[in-house]
Amino acid sequence: MTSCAMATAKCVFPVPIVPQKISDVPCNRASSKFAAYLFAEASAFSCPGPRHRAAAPGEDMRNTYRSTIKHLREYFDKAPVDLIRPTDIAGFLDELRDIPTTANRCKRVFSTIWNHARAWGYTDLANPCEGIRCFSLEKRLVYITDNIFDLVQQYAAEPLRDAMDLAYLTGQRPGDALKLTEQNIEGAYLVIKQNKTSKPLRIEITGKLAELMERIRARKRLKPIVTAALLVHTHGKRATGPALRYQFDQARDAAIERHPELAEQVRTFWFYDLRARAADDTSDVRGDQAASDLLGHENVQTTRRHYLRRGKVVAPTK
Incomplete structure (x- = not known):
């Protein structure tokens, strides 16, 4: 039962x-x-x-x-x-x-x-959900290694490569990454207001993220249609979720076709896993709290419970 x-x-x-x-x-x-x-x-x-x-x-x-x-x-x-x-x-x-x-x-x-x-006055009855327990769900433990990430990117179209890098480097949900525009760039920060929580974040535009911003600007300058969106498709218009989802599926299929020995690992790669990958990689370098801050969580326990998948780095007995 x-x-x-x-x-x-x-x-x-x-x-x-x-x-x-x-x-x-x-x-x-x-x-x-x-x-x-x-x-x-x-x-x-x-x-x-x-x-x-x-x-x-x-x-x-x-x-x-x-x-x-x-x-x-x-x-x-x-x-x-x-x-x-x-x-x-x-x-x-x-x-x-x-x-x-x-x-x-x-x-x-x-x-x-x-x-x-x-x-709103429709009922004064107690909530019937009280005391009813939900199904227990296993935590998703898939960590996207550099090898699998690079392999899918190898077969990805330019818009998808930009989207994958932006989602990973900022640690944001796909919807939050898609809505970013040039207006979100304020000086040395990429300012994000998350859709789910409306929580604002200021992410420093440094290192790989700075390189990505320059790459996006350079690609947009070559497009005939100008849009403020950071993520654009090959014709210069704002990228959409369904279009990126299709491109992601195509890139995975191409990677599997050419590297069947990695089929299982590639097939279990979801775009949303990039948020967990960002959390794990940030935690390894700067700690769990830094990972929680990047993801916009109020409580570091949320990050540990749902996003940190690789496990702690520990030393041997001797």
């Missing part, structure tokens, strides 16, 4: 027979309308207007909300909200047990929606 699958747990006490889904429970029109309003608010929360703007998360998190809410609406949209209980949350999680990462994210989003519904 998974920790989240409480709805399917065996019990020595007799339990009432209940419908498979909470949405199967008959409910009056008022209660059903209440549910519709609640999820309408959730959708608005992912595209905030004046009512929601103060509480709304960053852009990346809003994109996550939009995809997650689809799962929640499918299961809960017609549910009588005043009858939703912790066991229904457990049942929902159990339905998504094959995609545990998505299941855990759905639970967090549902909990957030419910808490805001309480604040």
Whole structure:
């Protein structure tokens, strides 16, 4: 039994027979309308207007909300909200047990929606997510070595090479790297406001990052279309996430085709791993706190828990 699958747990006490889904429970029109309003608010929360703007998360998190809410609406949209209980949350999680990462994210989003519904006066009931544990997920331990990084870059188009270097040298999420423009360069700093947390960072433009900035400027000077974006595609327009994702897949495929002995290592290389690579490499040179600062974390434990993958460097007994 998974920790989240409480709805399917065996019990020595007799339990009432209940419908498979909470949405199967008959409910009056008022209660059903209440549910519709609640999820309408959730959708608005992912595209905030004046009512929601103060509480709304960053852009990346809003994109996550939009995809997650689809799962929640499918299961809960017609549910009588005043009858939703912790066991229904457990049942929902159990339905998504094959995609545990998505299941855990759905639970967090549902909990957030419910808490805001309480604040906005839709309900005064306790949050049904309380006490329901998420699935335990194994920490991703893939570290991208110099060999694999250089190999993929060897078969990458110029825009992808710039994007990989920028993401690695700044330690930022792909979305944060993509939105950077020349206006983010203030004197000797690259100033970043992270989408997820809105936390500002000033990264010194020195060393390899300074070389990258000059390379980007030189390439942009040759393009017929001028844009303030730092990352541009071959025609000079702002690079997009889907375009870079396609180029990344193409570069990996080319590397695998020519170096089949490294296929497994190349195939497990995700673009997002560059953030963890930046954390590990920074930690090795300047310590865990420096890695945490680069990634924009409030707590160094977050960096250690989710991003540091190589392990501590230790001396032998003798």
